[in-house]
Amino acid sequence: MKFGTKAIHAGQEPDPTTGAIMTPIYQTSTYAQASPGQHKGYEYARTQNPTRTALEANLAALENAQFGRCFSSGMGATDAILKTLEPGDEIVSTNDLYGGTYRIFTKIYERYGLKFTFVNMQDLESVKKALSPKTRLVWIETPTNPMMSIVDIRAVVNLAKSVGAKTVVDNTFASPYLQNPMDMGADMVMHSVTKYIAGHSDVVMGFVGSNDPKIDELIGFVQNSSGAIPGPQDCFLVLRGIKTLHVRMDRHCDNGEQVAKYLKNHPKVKHVYWPGFEDHANHEVAKKQMKRFGGMISFVLADDSQAAAFKVLENLKVFTLAESLGGVESLAGHPASMTHASIPREQRLEAGLTDSLIRLSVGIEDIEDLIEDLKNAIG
Structure with a gap:
């Protein structure tokens, strides 16, 4: 089944009671049992919810994974993965990492005995040197946030396997439409579903996918035990958003390419970070492991000062100054x-x-409106 068809149909069936095409919002905290322990697969909504089940199956299909678990945020998904480790375990990650991930690594889990090493993952020799017999997890983010660095997933996976370590890929910036880490050997893929997957800046959610039933069992145990689950209304909104994921991503990529080229040719812009440029580090790797190059761009002005950057940001009208990413709005x-x-x-x-x-x-x-907005803001 092709991606667009999976986005619309995977994990979803007409409601057996009414025939409703859209998965219903099962707004319930508990479920009736015929007798103690005898139920229809659902007993308590922290453990299972039919709307969430449909979403998890859909997201797993999009990532070519057998199993999927949804969480109340991307950080909830990250937290669940870390909770499968033991004190003394070592984790190798990129030095160009989302700030929230760095914070939970260093400010929370280092206190519980996990050891983190941050390296330039574009340099495979640095990754190799950082690995040890105690390495249990290699955390890959590609493209990275915010430098758009490209990490060779397959190469890093092979290095991790050499010491018996598992790999997880934060695939948030690419989305399942542009990149599928499971196909390159990753043990887990995670997302801040909040971003491109939901796509409308109205939901906060996370996801972990895997192909190993033992990994899924561990992640599922944490999901149920710790309780960082999304509600059925949010699951419904994400299911609705996913139906246009492939259409939206193509437009994000089209617009991203034109914005990147405009900025690169602007006399007041010093450097543009976008994987689609031939001179971008690891561009050839990006061509190999991504379908297209995405709609995320970072740049530095020729006047390389914070004041100049603030002035541009404050002058924007169509682009909104805000955290997050991946919504239909710029x-x-x-x-x-x-x-x-x-x-x-x-x-x-x-x-x-x-x-x-x-x-x-x-x-x-x-x-045209995006380019004009940048033109007016940069001057």
Whole structure:
């Protein structure tokens, strides 16, 4: 089954009671039992909900995974993965990482005995050197947030296997439409569903997919035990959003390409980070493992100062200054003071994340309006 068909139909059947085409919102906390322990597969809504079941099956299908679990946020999904580890376990991750992920790694789980090492994952030799017999998990993010760095998923997976470590890929920036880490050997794929998958800036949710029943059992145990589950209304909204994911992503990519090229040719722009450029680091890897290059772009002005960046952000009219990404509307942000403020400045600068970097989530508006907005804001 092709992607667009899966987006609309996978995991979903007409309601057996009414024939409703759309999966109903099962707004209930519990379910009737014929006698103790005898039920129709559902007993308590923290453990299962039919709307959530349909969404989990749909997302798993989109990622070519056998199993899927949804959480109340992307950080809830990250938290669940980390809870499958033991004190003393080592995790290797990229040094160009979403600020919220870095925060939960270093401010919460380091306190419970997990050890994290951050390396430039574009350099496979650095990854290899960071691995040890105690490495249990390699955390890949590609494209990275916000530098758009491309990590060779298959190569890193093979390195992780050499020491018996599992791999998880944060696939949020690409979405399942542009990239499928499970097909490249990853043990787990995770998403902030909040972003491209839901696509309308009205839901907060996370997802973990896998092909190993033992991994799914562990993730499911944490999901039920810790209780970071999404409600049925949110699951319904995401199911609705997914039906246009493939259509939206093509428009995001079309607009993203034109915005990236406009910025690259602008005399007041110093550098543009977008995987579609031939001079972008690991561009050939991106061509190999991604269908297209996405609608996320970061750039630095020729006047490489925070004040200049703030002025541009404050002058935008169509792009909205806000955190998050992946919605139908275009957003602009300042990672150093917003999404990545929890990362120490020295480490941000080491990864190239300067105080003047601007990140764009290019939406699906008319491209002429987006270009005109940037033209007026940059001057």
